[in-house]
Structures are given as structure tokens and as C-alpha cells.
Amino acid sequence: MTLPRVKILINREKCYLCGSCVAVCPKEAIIIESEEWRFFQEKCIGCKFCILACPVGALTAKEVE
Template structure:
């Protein structure tokens, strides 16, 4: 059974680029590069581990169709 499609959203005001989300993503759908947070929707499997790992609540998941 496939996980539902989700889009991971970031609140850049809260995020301080700690890398917790990067560390837990099993598909490497998130990277921090040149002091910027980047999300790759095509790699995301919708597990939401990144949302749970964020210590400041900067990430949220928007359910897709």
C-alpha cells in the first residue's frame, strides 16, 4: 500500500538549517545546500519523518490529491 502524496512545506522564519530533517529522510528528498533548504517532491514517499524530526516545528505536510 502506497503512502499518500504529500508536499512538505517549510516556514523559513523558523528554520535554522539544523539538518535534522535531512538526517531522517530515507529517500534523500531534502538537502541543505549553500545555506538553503531544498525539497525534491519526486523523491518524497510521504512518510513525514522530516516533519516529526524538526525541533522547531518549521516543517508541515500538505496532503495531496
């Protein structure tokens, strides 16, 4: 079974860069550097672990083709 491809979106007003999403991503598709949250679409496998790990609900997923 393959997961649908998704793009992870961030609500920057909610996010306080705690790193919970980074810690659970099995493909290192999210990084925090220089107080900036970055997502790498080409690495994402669509597991959505990052969304579940976010303590403030700052992440959502949008399906992509």
C-alpha cells in the same frame, strides 16, 4: 499500504537549517546547500519523518494529487 503523496512545506522564519530533517529522510528528498533548504517532490514517499524530526516545528505537509 501506500502513503498519501505530500508536499513538505517549510516555515523559513522558524527553520535554522539544523539538518535534522535531512538526516532522517530515507529517500534524500531534502537537502541543505549554500544555506538553502530544498525539497524534491519526485523523491518524497510521504513518510513525514522529516516533520517529526524537526526540533522547532518548521515543517508541515500538504497532500497533493
